[in-house]
Amino acid sequence: AQSVTQPDIHITVSEGASLELRCNYSYGATPYLFWYVQSPGQGLQLLLKYFSGDTLVQGIKGFEAEFKRSQSSFNLRKPSVHWSDAAEYFCAVATGNAGKSTFGDGTTLTVKP
């Protein structure tokens, strides 16, 4: 069965600093990988997705993620964090044929002024 681990429950960074959120997955074949962001009281917004091809994917709001098969990782990065980026971030993995995506438990990002 597929699974997702987000090792960091909570991360605090200063505004303007770089950010990396970690995601490790467990799945036998090439997975479909996603990052979502969730603000309090709201649904999830898709930041970016990886299906195949270039392992560095660009998303919305200046985010990018890199798929590393050898490390079973799909870490999310942003070069300069803005206060509005404070939210909960979820990594998810899906198979090509299944309707279900498996989500990690999320990383809460706090941005210090």
Add this chain to the structure above:
Amino acid sequence: GAGVSQSPRYKVAKRGQDVALRCDPISGHVSLFWYQQALGQGPEFLTYFQNEAQLDKSGLPSDRFFAERPEGSVSTLKIQRTQQEDSAVYLCASSPDRARQPQHFGDGTRLSIL
């Protein structure tokens, strides 16, 4: 509307009551998903529709949970004889094609069972 709309936003029910949660997906979206999100956790898959066909309901926790999408647009998630462990946020998502992964989420319905 422009996004996925869920109603009600908040629902409080007594244990044993039946509840119905509604999802209006983005117009024309083929795929529709229901997820359950407990406090402090990531969403857990419940069920998936492609148009009116329910292709996967393996995530429904028990036979008290039932979902339908009779005309391939609006969907309803029904929970019968609610129990306290059903308290959670129920998220609906839609995707524009036969994509089997959720792309656009609603803001969810927060269900509290007393």
